Each structure stands twice: as C-alpha cells, then as structure tokens.
Amino acid sequence: MNLRCLIVDDEPLAHDVILRYMEDIPFLEKAGQCYLATEAFAFLSHHAVDLIFLDIRMPKLSGLDFLRTLNQRPLVIITSAFEEHALESFELEVIDYLLKPFRFDRFLKAANRALEQHMLRKQPALPQVPAMQHDMELLYIKSDKKLVQMPLDDVYYLESLGNYVKVWAHDHFLLTQRTLGSFEEQLPGEVFIRIHKSFILNRKFVHYIEGNTIRLRNGKELPLGKTFKHVIKLFPG
Structure with missing residues (x-):
C-alpha cells in the first residue's frame, strides 16, 4: 500500500x-x-x-x-x-x-x-452493535487489528483520547479508534453514565463520590466534570 x-x-x-x-x-x-x-x-x-x-x-x-x-x-x-x-x-x-x-x-x-x-x-467501518438490556451483552471493540468481544459487565469506564478511546476493564484497557460520543450512543444509558467530557463510567463500579472525585471499587479515581454534577442524583444514597 x-x-x-x-x-x-x-x-x-x-x-x-x-x-x-x-x-x-x-x-x-x-x-x-x-x-x-x-x-x-x-x-x-x-x-x-x-x-x-x-x-x-x-x-x-x-x-x-x-x-x-x-x-x-x-x-x-x-x-x-x-x-x-x-x-x-x-x-x-x-x-x-x-x-x-x-x-x-x-x-x-x-x-x-x-x-x-x-x-x-x-479499513471498513464495523457495524454498530445495538445495546441490549441484559447483563451478558457484549461490546465489540476493534483494537490492534483484532475484533475483541468484551462483556459490558466487565467494562469499568471509557476514557477519551482525541479520536481514540481506552476501554478499561479492571486494571487493563483496549485502545480503539472511535470517539467517546459514538460509545455513548451505543451503551445503555441506565448503566453507563457520562461523568466528564473525557469519561463514561459503569455506575455499578462506583465506591463513593467526594467533591469532584468519583472513586471506583478498584481504587481508581475519576474526575466529575462541573457540567456533569447532575449525575450524582443517579446514584443511590
């Protein structure tokens, strides 16, 4: 080529x-x-x-x-x-x-x-996989010339890097050439919440929220953007 x-x-x-x-x-x-x-x-x-x-x-x-x-x-x-x-x-x-x-x-x-x-x-664009409302739904991620299937339940959060996104599962990630907005349209909104211009979070992994910081169950801390503070009411307690 x-x-x-x-x-x-x-x-x-x-x-x-x-x-x-x-x-x-x-x-x-x-x-x-x-x-x-x-x-x-x-x-x-x-x-x-x-x-x-x-x-x-x-x-x-x-x-x-x-x-x-x-x-x-x-x-x-x-x-x-x-x-x-x-x-x-x-x-x-x-x-x-x-x-x-x-x-x-x-x-x-x-x-x-x-x-x-x-x-x-x-490379031809991959078809968007519609989000489904059950725990075993798979997220299809094109990374390093491979198509990887990741259960939504394993996804902790997604992090934007310009035209790329890191999809984090516990302590490792897959890097894919997509925008965070395209994931936001695909992921079930009742589970995955936009908390910052650069982050989408799986709400089930939230440990606690303090000020402008969200701490996850694996110890990772993510920022809560000023324009996204309304999402706090989506968490119990």
Whole structure:
C-alpha cells in the first residue's frame, strides 16, 4: 500500500531532503511538489493525495492556515524550522511534527506512523452493535487489528483520547479508534453514565463520590466534570 505524497514548502532544499529520504522508503510515492500553499489548492483540486509534507512559514499563506481551509484533509506531517507551532499543529490533528533539520530515522518514524493511520482509514467501518438490556451483552471493540468481544459487565469506564478511546476493564484497557460520543450512543444509558467530557463510567463500579472525585471499587479515581454534577442524583444514597 503506497502513500501518494505532496511536498508543500517554499525552500527548494527542503524538497531535496524529503525526496532523497523518500527514495529509501518504498511505500512513499511522489504525487507532486508545490512551493506555496496557494499552489497546493490548485494541485489538490486535480490530484488525489494521501499525505502532505507541509511547511508552516510560507509567503502569502501559512501552512496551518492552508490546513484549516481544507474540508477533507489528507494525512499531514509538518516540516518546520520553528518548534513553537507544534501545539497548534497537533490541535489540527497532524500525524507528526518534524523539526528541521531532521534525520532519516526521524523521517522514517513519521512515515511509518502515516502508513499506519492510512491503513486504519482504509479499513471498513464495523457495524454498530445495538445495546441490549441484559447483563451478558457484549461490546465489540476493534483494537490492534483484532475484533475483541468484551462483556459490558466487565467494562469499568471509557476514557477519551482525541479520536481514540481506552476501554478499561479492571486494571487493563483496549485502545480503539472511535470517539467517546459514538460509545455513548451505543451503551445503555441506565448503566453507563457520562461523568466528564473525557469519561463514561459503569455506575455499578462506583465506591463513593467526594467533591469532584468519583472513586471506583478498584481504587481508581475519576474526575466529575462541573457540567456533569447532575449525575450524582443517579446514584443511590
């Protein structure tokens, strides 16, 4: 599986480095080169691209402003000489941030990460399993290229990590590429309660609630969000 790559950078030397590194990575395929972000608009309107190597500080339009204008974004790896844009870049869900000058091993690591994300995008979506109202209902979780069945009774809580979710069962978890909101729609609301923007909790594992903290029976403590304090009335006592 190859990644069709577009280089967007106003520095010819940067193009040379990326092209030289790409020669030693068989799954990277050059789709095109642009020296301004404004040129990339026209290119993307006529060519399909899987991955963009994107500089930030360019004339007329910065790389990040260009990225914000894209409705359907390819995977993006930032290549910049300035580290102060890293946080803003990751908020735009870029795959990696390469600080110039970068070595081949660092470039290869970013490329492998992009290939993994590309493969995840190409996997067919799993059908949603409707929640049922009995204790032995199974939650189907796609994790590490496997489809895992987990009884709802074993699920302590779910923790959001951006576009990923950790599904915790006692002291271990499965990581799956889904949003917490998609789980909230699927799980039975009388058992699984949203207690925070990043957490859904199985109410049967609650030990006690103190202030803004919920302590579970396994000793784990979870935050109770300010906008979710109304859920306290759902617990007995």
